[in-house]
Amino acid sequence: MAASVALQLSASSFVVPGQLTLRTIHGRNGPFNVGRLVTAVGKFAVKDAELEQYPEGKYNGEFVIRYIDAKAYPTCDGMRFEIRASLDGMTLSGTDKLSKAEARAFATQEIDPLDEDLAAHPVTPAATPEPESAPVRASTDPLIDTRPFGVDAPAATATASGSPDSDDAALFGLLWPLGESVKLDSTIDRRTLRVQIARLGTLGYALDFKSQQWNRQPDQQAA
Structure with a gap:
């Protein structure tokens, strides 16, 4: 150490x-x-x-x-x-x-x-979450609704988790959606900063060392 x-x-x-x-x-x-x-x-x-x-x-x-x-x-x-x-x-x-x-x-x-x-700054293990009550299960018969009164059915149009946009939004936080130029915050934890840097390269950005910001390059397609 x-x-x-x-x-x-x-x-x-x-x-x-x-x-x-x-x-x-x-x-x-x-x-x-x-x-x-x-x-x-x-x-x-x-x-x-x-x-x-x-x-x-x-x-x-x-x-x-x-x-x-x-x-x-x-x-x-x-x-x-x-x-x-x-x-x-x-x-x-x-x-x-x-x-x-x-x-x-x-x-x-x-x-x-x-x-x-x-x-x-060692990472403190997260506290064990309190056990949750068992989720309400609906009948598999489409003609029978066994949900309790007041419980809405899941929206069929909900965005699928794990999509590239949702991953990038979680990674970049307040910087998302990214513009033509991006100024990274180097005060965040270093591991996250490294992932952001690697992702910007994949998305077609390049660092301008004089302005100290990342600029989207022409004719680059996001991955």
Whole structure:
């Protein structure tokens, strides 16, 4: 489990120019991003949920640093320490691909931030629901109605559960129905955010890293 000591630099966030390098790693929970931010005030690891959306690469821009953490977590050969910056936002102006050397510079055993989130906020098992009374059964004879007075018959036109639209509505919540542009909320739980990102790609959206929103691509058919 990672240890953390918050080092609050100031009462408010501060903005610094720099370069953010993102590396996509394939772990047991699927692909995840880890980042390194190089600025005039220091070099920091970055693992904010916001970065889950971005393709691997190098991004130049200005970064709003909220606070800095000293992190330590176990690895197979001991402990690893890193100085991590938590971001309040960023304005990106350019991007470039990683070289092989830059990709290899990242640790071979990066911790998935999702595992850190789950360790910090374990899921509490749901309470056992109270037993419900047995449902009222109607006669199979279409000429005999055995339902008690006041109990309506199920609507024949009810929407079937499990349809793609109903699944997407549950996944995206207040963002549904999706428009031509979609701005994801990175403050939701990281697992749901990853599913939203994958689904947007399937639905024909692509991320515009400068506007930090997903735009529907022309001539793309939703899956």
